[in-house]
Amino acid sequence: MNAAAPPTNSLLSRITIDPEVCHGKPVIRGLRYPVESMLEYLSSGDTFEEVLAEFPDLERDDLRACIEFANQSLKLRSWQLVAA
Template structure:
């Protein structure tokens, strides 16, 4: 799944995109975060498939696992 997400400086300003497209991972995650189903995302972007959506979810989950700050509670 990792190869489904690509990052190139000259594509979408270096944002992670689905391989072979200019569709950013962020866009897919925003649709899902707004409550759209995977099927609705696929209807909006017919060039994608279910594995592309799963790859976006996996990429975002890995990113969150490595990039957050824990704040101390006073």
């Protein structure tokens, strides 16, 4: 049986922003793993399991937090796509 997913605000608490860590970029739990980098791994096709095997000090909810952070960030901005 799977445990219930943590609430969104609980996930977002895993993302930290500190000007002294990675030049103020959002990172996972202050561990110097930028959210941007984790999203790049996932968007290139790596699975959660592959990323977690590569970075054993991360947890599944850390990756879920990255996705939720990106989701919330997009809600804050208005994007305009230009057709090529």
